[in-house]
Amino acid sequence: MKDKKLWSPTSTNTNLTKYINFLKKNKIYKYKNYELLHKWSVKNKEKFWESIWKFSKIKGKIHKKIINNEKNIFKSTFFYKSKINYTENLIQKNNNDDAIVFYSENKKNRKVSWHKLKELVDSLSFFYISKNVKKGDRIAAILPNIPETIISFLAAAKIGAIWSSCSADFGPKAIIDRFKQIKPKILIITDYYYYNNKKINTLKNIDIILDNIKSVKEVIIIPYLLNKKEYKVNFKYHNWIDLIKNNKNSILYKKFPFNTPLYILFSSGTTGEPKCIVHGAGGSLIQHKKEQIIHCDIKPSDKIFYFTTCGWMMWNWLVSALSANATIYLYDGSPFFPKMDCLFEIISKEKITFFGTSAKYLDTLKQNKTMIKKKFDLSKLKTLASTGSPLLPETFEYVYKNIKKKVHLTSISGGTDIVSCFVLGNPNNPVFSGEIQCKGLGMDVKVLNKDGKSIQNKKGELACVSTFPSKPLFFWNDMNNNKYKKSYFNKYKNIWHHGDFAKITKNKGIIIFGRSDSTLNSGGVRIGTAEIYRVVENIKNINESIVVEQNKNEDSRVILFIKLNAKKILDNKMKDLIKYKIKTELSPKHVPKFILQVDDIPKTKNGKIVELTVKKIVNNEEIDNLSSLINPGSLKNFKDRKELK
Numbered sequence: 043m044k045d046k047k048l049w050s051p052t053s054t055n056t057n058l059t060k061y062i063n064f065l066k067k068n069k070i071y072k073y074k075n076y077e078l079l080h081k082w083s084v085k086n087k088e089k090f091w092e093s094i095w096k097f098s099k100i101k102g103k104i105h106k107k108i109i110n111n112e113k114n115i116f117k118s119t120f121f122y123k124s125k126i127n128y129t130e131n132l133i134q135k136n137n138n139d140d141a142i143v144f145y146s147e148n149k150k151n152r153k154v155s156w157h158k159l160k161e162l163v164d165s166l167s168f169f170y171i172s173k174n175v176k177k178g179d180r181i182a183a184i185l186p187n188i189p190e191t192i193i194s195f196l197a198a199a200k201i202g203a204i205w206s207s208c209s210a211d212f213g214p215k216a217i218i219d220r221f222k223q224i225k226p227k228i229l230i231i232t233d234y235y236y237y238n239n240k241k242i243n244t245l246k247n248i249d250i251i252l253d254n255i256k257s258v259k260e261v262i263i264i265p266y267l268l269n270k271k272e273y274k275v276n277f278k279y280h281n282w283i284d285l286i287k288n289n290k291n292s293i294l295y296k297k298f299p300f301n302t303p304l305y306i307l308f309s310s311g312t313t314g315e316p317k318c319i320v321h322g323a324g325g326s327l328i329q330h331k332k333e334q335i336i337h338c339d340i341k342p343s344d345k346i347f348y349f350t351t352c353g354w355m356m357w358n359w360l361v362s363a364l365s366a367n368a369t370i371y372l373y374d375g376s377p378f379f380p381k382m383d384c385l386f387e388i389i390s391k392e393k394i395t396f397f398g399t400s401a402k403y404l405d406t407l408k409q410n411k412t413m414i415k416k417k418f419d420l421s422k423l424k425t426l427a428s429t430g431s432p433l434l435p436e437t438f439e440y441v442y443k444n445i446k447k448k449v450h451l452t453s454i455s456g457g458t459d460i461v462s463c464f465v466l467g468n469p470n471n472p473v474f475s476g477e478i479q480c481k482g483l484g485m486d487v488k489v490l491n492k493d494g495k496s497i498q499n500k501k502g503e504l505a506c507v508s509t510f511p512s513k514p515l516f517f518w519n520d521m522n523n524n525k526y527k528k529s530y531f532n533k534y535k536n537i538w539h540h541g542d543f544a545k546i547t548k549n550k551g552i553i554i555f556g557r558s559d560s561t562l563n564s565g566g567v568r569i570g571t572a573e574i575y576r577v578v579e580n581i582k583n584i585n586e587s588i589v590v591e592q593n594k595n596e597d598s599r600v601i602l603f604i605k606l607n608a609k610k611i612l613d614n615k616m617k618d619l620i621k622y623k624i625k626t627e628l629s630p631k632h633v634p635k636f637i638l639q640v641d642d643i644p645k646t647k648n649g650k651i652v653e654l655t656v657k658k659i660v661n662n663e664e665i666d667n668l669s670s671l672i673n674p675g676s677l678k679n680f681k682d683r684k685e686l687k
Contacts, residue, residue, distance in 0.1 A: 045549065046435075046475040048442045049450060056339045056469040064097050076468060076480060077550055084486040084508060087112060091120060091328065091484060091511060098331040098365075101134070102126030102297060102324075112509060115536055116527065120511040121324055125297035128304055128323040129200035132364040133160050140369045142189045143345075145388055147375025148236045150267060154189045159196075165289040166197035169280075172289075173260050175227055177202030178303065182226035182258075183352070184217055184244065184251075186210040186235040187374045190264045190282060191352055192361055194230050195305070199323065202298050206306040209353030209647055210235045214247040216647075216669030218254045220308050223318050224518050225257035232264045233273065238376040249276055300324030303515055307355055307458045310646050310670050317525055318518035321358075321461045322511075329462040329512035330362035332483060338425060338452060339469040340366045340396060347371035348398035348427070349385060354648045355458045356398065356429065368396075377403055382412045390418035398427035401437065401453075402649045408440040409585060415446055425450045427467070431650060432554045432572040435476030436580055453478045455542065455554050459530070462512045464504065464540065465552040477551030485510055489546050494534045497546075501568060503558055504542040505534060513538070543570045560653035562591055564600050565631035571653060574632065577623050578602065583610045586643045589634070590657040592686060599635035601660055601686065603679070605643050612639040636686065640679035647672045656680050 062073040070093055071082050083090040088108040095104055105123035112118055135141070135156035142154040154162070175181065181198045185191040185207060198205045206224055208217050210232060221229075229252070234243050245263070252258055264282040265271055273279065304323040308316040334340045346363045347370075350356040363370050371392060377385050377399075389397055407414070414420070426441060426449050433453045441451050452467025455478055464487050468479040481487040486508040488496045496507075517526045533539040543558040555561070555570020562569045571589055578587045586605040591598040602620070606612060617637045625633050644652050647670060658665045659680045668674040 046439075047472050048438060048475055049448070049473040051450070051470055051472070052448075054470050057335050057341065058337070058339065058468065058470050061093075061097055061336050065093060068093075076471060080481055080483060083483045087484065087509070094328055094332050094484070095121075098328070098335055100126060100328065100331065101131050102300075109509070113536075115506075115509045115513070115538055116523075116531060118509040119301060120328075120509075121300035124300045124324065126300055126324050126327065127200065127295040127297050128327055129163060129196045130295040130297075131327055132196060132362070133163065134365075135367060136160055141364060142192060142370055142372065143392065144189050144372045144374070146188075146236060146373075147239070147379050147384070148241075152189065152268075154193075159193065161290075162193045162286060163196045163200060164292040165286050166193060167200045168291040168293055169285055169289050170197060170201055170203060170228065171293070173228065175201065175203050177298065178204060180204045180206060180224045180226040180306070181228045181230070182221045182224070183207040183230040184210055184212065185230060185232050185264065185352055186266070187350065187352055187357065187372045188232070188264070188266070189372065190232075190268075192372075194262075195361065199304055200295065201293070202296070202302055204303045204306060204320070206308075207352040207357075209351040210244050211237065211242070211351070211647060211672070212353065213669050214250050217247075217251055219669060220316050220318070221251075222255050223315075224306055226255070227257060228260045228262065229255070229258045230262045230264065232266050233271075234266050236375050238379050245273065245275060252277055298323065301515055305358060306518060307358070307461060309458065310648075310650070310652075316670070317520075317529065319458060320515045320518055322515045325511040325513070325515075326358070326461050327362065327365065329460075329510070330359055331365055333359075333454075333463055333466060334363055334366055337463075337466050337468065337482065338396065338427065339450075340368050342367035344368040344395040344424075345371060345392060345422075346396045346398075347373070347385075347389065347392070347394045349373055349377055349400070349403065350398075351647065354430075355461050358461055360398070378406070382407065382410055383414060383417065386414050386418045386420070389423060390420060393422040395422050396425045396427070397423060398429070400430035400649050401428045401433040402431060404428055404433065404437050404441065405579070407444075408437050409579070413444050415444060420446045420449075423449055425452055425467070425469075427452045427454055429454045429456075429463075430648065432556060432570075433476070434572065434576045434579075436576065438473070438475045455552070457540070459514065459540070460510070460512045464506060465554075474547075474549050474551055477547055477549060477553055479551055481550075481552070487552075489544050489552075490534065490537075494537065499545065499548055501543060501545045501555060501570070503533065504540045504544040504552075504554070506538040506540065543568070557653065560590070560657065562589065562600055562632055564591065564598055567629055567631045569629060569632050573628055574602070574624065577627050578604065578620060581616070581619060581623065583607045583616075586651075588643050588651050588653060588656055590653055590660055592635075592657075592660045600632055602634035602637045603640045603643070603656070604637065605640055612637065638683060638685060640676070642673055642676035642679065644674070644676045644680075645672055646670050660686055
């Protein structure tokens, strides 16, 4: 239903309101409504970002001028004379309250207090220095989502080293493809982890990894259960237990330039060698503070639980929530073991106030008709965040019907490229079904047509037309910034082209229809893949789907692959129903030429379906670097289909 309002705030006692009052009190800007505040924030960037620094109480030395080369997005820099220490901004408490709480699917859990967190970070940073790690050296990790991963990262950031992590489930090729490019000095790994009731040995591939990454001088092994043990391996290593026990020294926080590299994130690698995206300490910190404190209304008493792995940028985002003096919660393992709703057991038990997850997770709960609200006490849950892919209107409505009626559902969208969001939530405004609430403050977001003209209530390309502090500093090993410029500045001059197909609605909300490079353009009419999935996956017994275009005789045709519920077979009756639904609800031009059943849908390790890879397969193009897929074996479903010859 169009413009279906699902939630309205019952109180405006929010951090956004406090920020508005801060602007008024300091005679910076007199607020009228969010739309006008947003316009002010992008037209007065120096005042706006300086106000965010001061309102969010960033610790550091701020110097003016705030922005250099403001008119040139690529060349611009923020706070280029200012200094901070990222870790100092995250560890501001020093008491026995919980800083990090960890749960594993195997029922193991532990807590780390603020005092202990500071102590452990001090110990490890001293160890790094003792091994000659200097500012700008890389420290790489192959780790599950455990507290020690965060400790290792914060210790690196404290001394100006650059962090990079892969999820523990990455195979050796995926790890080598990423880390070999950045030449880490230290590698940190765990001995095993659990997933879907299986204990998985992480050390089995370490020899081949070390053989290929010659830069590694030291290896640290973290026992998953923090138990003292010896490992039969062919290399020298440091056991985490001994390392922490033997290093009780403390070092002062040194302040580094605002744009000091903090971490390297990687593109998915499904279309070639993963790009190494370098993000700065200051840009990441100030952007996360703005998003978490103002847009997500996170307060010091809050308990923040984002279901993520260490290979997804939401892990980096979650860690920054420590800077709001909130407690963060980690979960390692399958979100559906031992049962579909196991994460909500934690939310209920721990009285979580902010829960974040992927749209795919919520879609799966919806597909399985999982009823949450009558089973669990979610009285403390204020905000539910979703990202990773478009959240469909039906899933919005599922959340309010089956999870919690009075909750701020904040769909957010940005990505690894900016380690933050372009569009996200607003605690003072209503939530409409299928719509992301607003553009982020300071983010000059537009939807553009092919000529680069701004359009409203029409589909086009999501873009950012002026600079922002969390854009990448650079890509690693990118001669003359060629990959960087090609990735974001090729389509429009001096405009960040993000690659999402989107629309700004009459409510000033945003709808994301999927990646623009996989948008269907059959008959000259563009349809986002998310629109197809919305129609198809609401048909009974269809579990998942993936849709691509196949080029044929200088034209194209739509091919739809569907995964059905167990033991169900695709018949002509279901095919006719699918075609009828797409024809009547979307467009006759997008009725699939073929509808084919598959056993599984290929996804990255972050749960995103890989439309471009499948598109290459059906068009007989070469594909490579499938190490980023969690289920590469599923690609056999799409190869050499006789129907597509």
